[in-house]
Amino acid sequence: MPKYEWPEKSKRAVLGRRISKSDSPDKVSGRAKYASDVKRPGQLYAKFLRCPHAHAKVVSIDVSAAERMPGVKAVKICEKKGPGSEILWALDEVVGVVAVDERTAEDALQKIVVKYEKLPHLVNEQDLAGAGDRAKPAAEQVTGDPDKAFQEAEVVIEGDYGIPVITHCCLESHGQVVEWEGDNLTVYPSTQNVSGLVGQFAQPLKIPASNVKIRMDHVGGGFGSKFSPDSWGVESAHLSKQAGGKPVKTFLERDAELFVAGVRPSHFARIKLGAKKDGTVTAWEHHSWSTGGPTGGGMAPLPYVLSVPNSRKKHTAVATNTGPQRAWRAPNHPQACWLTFAALDDMAAKLNMDSLDFYLKNIQLAGERADLYRRELLKAAELIEWKKKWHPRGDPAPGHLKRGLGLGFHTWGGRGHASEARLTINPDGSVSVDIGTQDLGVGTRTVIAMVAAETLGLPVSAIKVNIGRAPDYPVSGGSGGSTTVGGVSAATRRAGQNALEELFAKVAPALSAQPSELEAVGGKVQMRDNPAKNLPWRQATARLGVTPLVVSGKNAAAASAADGKLTDQGVGGVQMADVTVDIETGIVKMNKFVAVQDCGLIINEKTAESQVLGSMIMGVCYSLFEERVMDEVTGRPLNANMEFYKLAGIGDIGDFVVHMWKDDPEQDARGVIGLGEPPVIAPGAAIGNAVANAIGVRVPQAPFTPARVLAALEKKGGLSS
Amino acid sequence: MPKRDHAGPPSELDVSRRGFLKGAGAALSSGIVAGAEALEAANRAAAKIIGPGKTPVTLKINGVNKALNIEPRVTLLDALRDELELTGAKRVCDRSSCGACTVIVSGKSVYACSMLAIEAQGKNIETVEGLSVAGKLHPLQQAFVDNDAQQCGYCTPGFVMACKAFLDKNPNPTIEQVRKGLGGNLCRCGTYVGVAEAVLQTAGKKGGRANA
Numbered sequence: 001m002p003k004y005e006w007p008e009k010s011k012r013a014v015l016g017r018r019i020s021k022s023d024s025p026d027k028v029s030g031r032a033k034y035a036s037d038v039k040r041p042g043q044l045y046a047k048f049l050r051c052p053h054a055h056a057k058v059v060s061i062d063v064s065a066a067e068r069m070p071g072v073k074a075v076k077i078c079e080k081k082g083p084g085s086e087i088l089w090a091l092d093e094v095v096g097v098v099a100v101d102e103r104t105a106e107d108a109l110q111k112i113v114v115k116y117e118k119l120p121h122l123v124n125e126q127d128l129a130g131a132g133d134r135a136k137p138a139a140e141q142v143t144g145d146p147d148k149a150f151q152e153a154e155v156v157i158e159g160d161y162g163i164p165v166i167t168h169c170c171l172e173s174h175g176q177v178v179e180w181e182g183d184n185l186t187v188y189p190s191t192q193n194v195s196g197l198v199g200q201f202a203q204p205l206k207i208p209a210s211n212v213k214i215r216m217d218h219v220g221g222g223f224g225s226k227f228s229p230d231s232w233g234v235e236s237a238h239l240s241k242q243a244g245g246k247p248v249k250t251f252l253e254r255d256a257e258l259f260v261a262g263v264r265p266s267h268f269a270r271i272k273l274g275a276k277k278d279g280t281v282t283a284w285e286h287h288s289w290s291t292g293g294p295t296g297g298g299m300a301p302l303p304y305v306l307s308v309p310n311s312r313k314k315h316t317a318v319a320t321n322t323g324p325q326r327a328w329r330a331p332n333h334p335q336a337c338w339l340t341f342a343a344l345d346d347m348a349a350k351l352n353m354d355s356l357d358f359y360l361k362n363i364q365l366a367g368e369r370a371d372l373y374r375r376e377l378l379k380a381a382e383l384i385e386w387k388k389k390w391h392p393r394g395d396p397a398p399g400h401l402k403r404g405l406g407l408g409f410h411t412w413g414g415r416g417h418a419s420e421a422r423l424t425i426n427p428d429g430s431v432s433v434d435i436g437t438q439d440l441g442v443g444t445r446t447v448i449a450m451v452a453a454e455t456l457g458l459p460v461s462a463i464k465v466n467i468g469r470a471p472d473y474p475v476s477g478g479s480g481g482s483t484t485v486g487g488v489s490a491a492t493r494r495a496g497q498n499a500l501e502e503l504f505a506k507v508a509p510a511l512s513a514q515p516s517e518l519e520a521v522g523g524k525v526q527m528r529d530n531p532a533k534n535l536p537w538r539q540a541t542a543r544l545g546v547t548p549l550v551v552s553g554k555n556a557a558a559a560s561a562a563d564g565k566l567t568d569q570g571v572g573g574v575q576m577a578d579v580t581v582d583i584e585t586g587i588v589k590m591n592k593f594v595a596v597q598d599c600g601l602i603i604n605e606k607t608a609e610s611q612v613l614g615s616m617i618m619g620v621c622y623s624l625f626e627e628r629v630m631d632e633v634t635g636r637p638l639n640a641n642m643e644f645y646k647l648a649g650i651g652d653i654g655d656f657v658v659h660m661w662k663d664d665p666e667q668d669a670r671g672v673i674g675l676g677e678p679p680v681i682a683p684g685a686a687i688g689n690a691v692a693n694a695i696g697v698r699v700p701q702a703p704f705t706p707a708r709v710l711a712a713l714e715k716k717g718g719l720s721s
Numbered sequence: 722m723p724k725r726d727h728a729g730p731p732s733e734l735d736v737s738r739r740g741f742l743k744g745a746g747a748a749l750s751s752g753i754v755a756g757a758e759a760l761e762a763a764n765r766a767a768a769k770i771i772g773p774g775k776t777p778v779t780l781k782i783n784g785v786n787k788a789l790n791i792e793p794r795v796t797l798l799d800a801l802r803d804e805l806e807l808t809g810a811k812r813v814c815d816r817s818s819c820g821a822c823t824v825i826v827s828g829k830s831v832y833a834c835s836m837l838a839i840e841a842q843g844k845n846i847e848t849v850e851g852l853s854v855a856g857k858l859h860p861l862q863q864a865f866v867d868n869d870a871q872q873c874g875y876c877t878p879g880f881v882m883a884c885k886a887f888l889d890k891n892p893n894p895t896i897e898q899v900r901k902g903l904g905g906n907l908c909r910c911g912t913y914v915g916v917a918e919a920v921l922q923t924a925g926k927k928g929g930r931a932n933a
Contacts, residue, residue: 020867020869021869021871023874025858025862027871027874027878028849028858028862028870028874028877028878029809029849029853029858029862029878030809030848030849030850030878031809032874033808034808034811036812037808039803039806103794103795171811171813171819171873171875171876171907171909172811172813172875173813218873218874219873220875221873253815254813254816440873441874606869609869609930610912613911613912614910614911614912617908617912617913618909618910618911641814642813642814642816642819643816643818647907647908647909649906649907649913650903650906650916650917651904
């Protein structure tokens with residue numbers, strides 16, 4: 001068995017280069033087909049009637065008029081939504097209609113009569129006292145002796161902080177095309193979980209998993225919200241069956257996409273901190289609460305990154321009548337990061353310390369990666385010119401424009417998931433890699449090709465990558481938690497090394513060598529110690545005769561000593577923001593945003609950098625714009641569209657600097673670590689702290705909108721700085 | 722948010738928001754006012770009422786006339802996507818907020834979700850599918866690839882067309898003009914840095930994210 005490892009940095013021909021993604025030409029030309037672009041012969045369209053109430057009992061449903069409409073092919077009351085059932089959030093689907101086109105299906109929805117009995121609802125959780133029996137407190141957690149530590153603390157601060165529910169807002173809404181052939185189902189989904197959907201569709205439809213095929217080339221965003229078939233996916237399969245098995249296309253309208261297809265839980269907290277006068281943090285206490293819908297919301301990892309030796313933690317989940325939570329890029333970390341670093345930053349201000357010095361003073365609380373954080377903090381500070389630009393809280397400059405700096409740092413796991421790659425070397429020298437994975441736009445296809453190319457000593461263009469089919473291709477995990485690139489690259493590396501072992505056995509006699517003396521480099525199979533003895537790749541593969549070489553490689557989800565260092569988990573990363581706040585309008589403007597990010601071995605520097613840039617922009621979105629707004633009275637969402645559910649535009653982001661931590665041999669030696677989540681965690685903290693530094697007062701709740709900035713300034717005592 | 726550069730072309734009916742025609746007016750005071758004006762305009766034009774059944778429509782798309790038989794309520798976007806299988810333009814917000822459906826009509830970038838197909842008759846409609854010639858990417862498209870200006874790619878075709886219209890009007894833009902002029906297109910994955918570089922590269926300036 002080969003020793004699975006990455007080549008030494010000096011010997012890498014492909015890994016670490018900046019390579020454009022192989023599927024970008026299809027995306028820029030409109031050729032890339034998403035599930036929402038699929039049009040199957042005879043395709044019908046599904047629409048769902050949604051409950052207008054946040055909490056209600058279904059009394060009766062009359063679908064007869066809709067059924068009689070010309071062009072309507074199937075009408076079905078959704079599972080567990082019949083008379084007597086309880087609806088727990090507004091916009092939940094109640095009845096599905098399939099028709100010849102979307103407009104006819106929409107018209108048919110108007111003909112359905114559902115009578116509801118309204119029940120009491122709770123949709124807003126910020127006021128915990130008003131949550132009544134919807135509040136479910138969890139057991140208190142105590143570490144060390146917080147009471148004694150607070151008594152002994154020389155400085156104590158206390159503050160309230162919060163961040164509301166936001167949604168995934170995938171541009172391609174959730175949905176799929178389903179098509180039956182007898183009892184065999186083909187699904188064209190928009191998913192982060194190609195291999196996993198096979199069983200997830202089979203089980204509720206009560207068909208063997210072997211009857212399900214999944215087909216997906218591209219997905220228009222997921223961010224953690226697209227792992228399951230969804231209730232509407234399964235309903236669509238039922239509706240399709242009812243319509244004679246014809247293909248049925250279902251994609252959520254924007255209002256449903258924003259409010260029923262996944263949200264990120266809120267997080268509010270009252271935080272108390274104790275420290276010594278020299279800045280050493282000694283005590284932490286918090287009471288947090290959150291909602292992610294009907295099941296409430298779990299406690300974020302507080303305090304974040306820094307383990308305070310004495311702490312008391314209380315958390316209360318609040319069950320609300322709102323669309324349920326789903327994993328949202330780095331679940332619970334952005335909330336934890338913002339809450340923690342806001343409180344810490346307030347402590348630094350109280351101590352009259354430069355917050356950078358304050359964090360460096362406490363960096364040992366970061367544990368095993370303390371020194372990495374220290375170095376990353378210093379690098380980021382250099383890039384944003386922290387020491388030159390920093391001032392104590394409250395920009396002393398005259399006028400209405402106040403400038404400030406803030407920072408935050410983060411951590412994430414990111415070990416490669418379970419994944420299998422099937423690599424084929426054909427006698428004509430062509431190579432393909434099949435993996436049942438998906439490319440969310442991060443460059444997964446390109447990464448697989450780069451790893452195979454590096455391993456086989458071929459150009460990247462020589463590798464054909466096949467993904468997005470199940471069960472046709474070997475099983476690969478869902479794309480969540482920054483696990484994909486580690487998983488597929490480790491699996492591909494193993495498959496490549498396994499394939500070479502078999503190929504070398506066939507080629508060795510022709511070179512009068514032992515298989516162990518051979519290597520594949522620069523389009524040749526050659527003797528390691530005597531490269532002049534070689535066969536060009538095609539002549540080497542011709543030795544396979546007429547049978548292609550098909551070899552697998554597997555990455556296991558859990559680490560084992562025998563694995564070598566192909567993938568690892570645990571990263572740091574530091575972000576610093578420079579903002580200007582207009583204290584007359586309350587508008588926060590990004591000037592500069594710096595990220596320093598480690599992620600082990602970098603396969604494609606260009607796409608790695610894009611992950612960081614994209615995360616930072618997403619972070620600007622949730623720091624300055626994004627917020628789900630629910631109407632207390634009706635229990636309905638007030639901003640179920642993209643005018644009022646706001647994202648940042650190209651003019652809102654300022655100048656970005658990304659520094660990939662690539663020149664550190666110690667980090668490189670750890671192998672591949674996922675990068676999708678880490679850089680999205682710290683923007684709230686960095687931007688929120690920059691706002692406080694600029695205007696001299698804490699804006700306690702994200703997003704830092706003009707209204708909240710002005711409210712904080714008013715509380716402070718007006719516009720004077 | 723920056724000012725949007727998209728302009729709806731003057732319409733024969735002076736009713737450019739199909740949302741009004743569908744009776745789904747936006748819950749905005751300005752929207753209601755616009756709706757009232759549109760109602761008056763629609764009344765004036767009552768003699769021209771067509772539909773609600775299917776009606777023949779001819780659209781000139783990427784230089785080629787296409788004959789369709791569609792209901793008057795069908796948007797240009799749905800006509801492109803569902804009838805002509807030109808699926809580059811995407812339906813995302815479906816109400817003029819995000820730009821994923823951007824096409825160029827009579828030289829101006831337009832949200833195809835908010836223009837009826839019947840309004841687009843007799844006009845020159847350019848879609849992303851017409852931008853590359855004989856399989857060769859337009860320099861702007863190549864610049865998107867080089868600067869990694871797409872992740873999931875769902876906003877990309879609309880963004881490409883918005884950038885094309887922007888560059889036709891501003892062949893030598895500054896970064897400030899790029900940031901102001903392209904505010905009408907939203908991306909969820911966060912590709913704006915690459916998009917801005919791609920526009921500058923196409924204008925012959927740089928392209929800071931291209932292959933090193």
